[in-house]
Amino acid sequence: MSNPTPYQPVQPTQLAQYASPNQSQYAQPQPAYGQPNYAPPVQPVYPQPTASYGRNPSDTGSFGWAVLGFFIPLVGLILWMIWKNDRPGDAGMAGKGALVSVIINVVLFILWIVFAGILFAASGSY
Incomplete structure (x- = not known):
């Protein structure tokens, strides 16, 4: 049988690395009892x-x-162009009023043309 190697004792410096495995070396120390x-x-x-x-x-x-933009669309368009960068809230409202007015006027114009065409056809004169 061979001779077993003799047991070598662990040095105290080696124990320090195994002393607290849950704490990193950068952990802050806990305050002592009684200290705030x-x-x-x-x-x-x-x-x-x-x-x-x-x-x-x-x-x-x-x-x-x-x-104002609805009843006077040209003024609404001009106000929108002037105010779009300085007063975007007011400019948006003036522009929307002008846009709604123009859309309604176009729709009414188309309906007027259709109604006039129907009346012209019903009158019988060509």
Whole structure:
């Protein structure tokens, strides 16, 4: 039989690496008993900027601009072209009013042509 190798004792420096396997070497030490556990400083909460930041507060997109654009479409179109970058809410309402007015006028014009054609055909004169 061969001679078994003698048992070699573990050095204290080698024990330190096995002492606490759950903690990393960068873990913060736990406070001793009786000492207060101070929390890290809390960062102040600042309000987030709103969607109206940097916009004109009088730019509310009033329904009155839509009414003006509806009854005077040329004015609504001009206001939309002037205000589209500076006052987008009001410009949108004026432009929508003008667009609705133009669409309704085109539909009414087509209906008038159809009605006039029907009346002309019914009259019997060619």
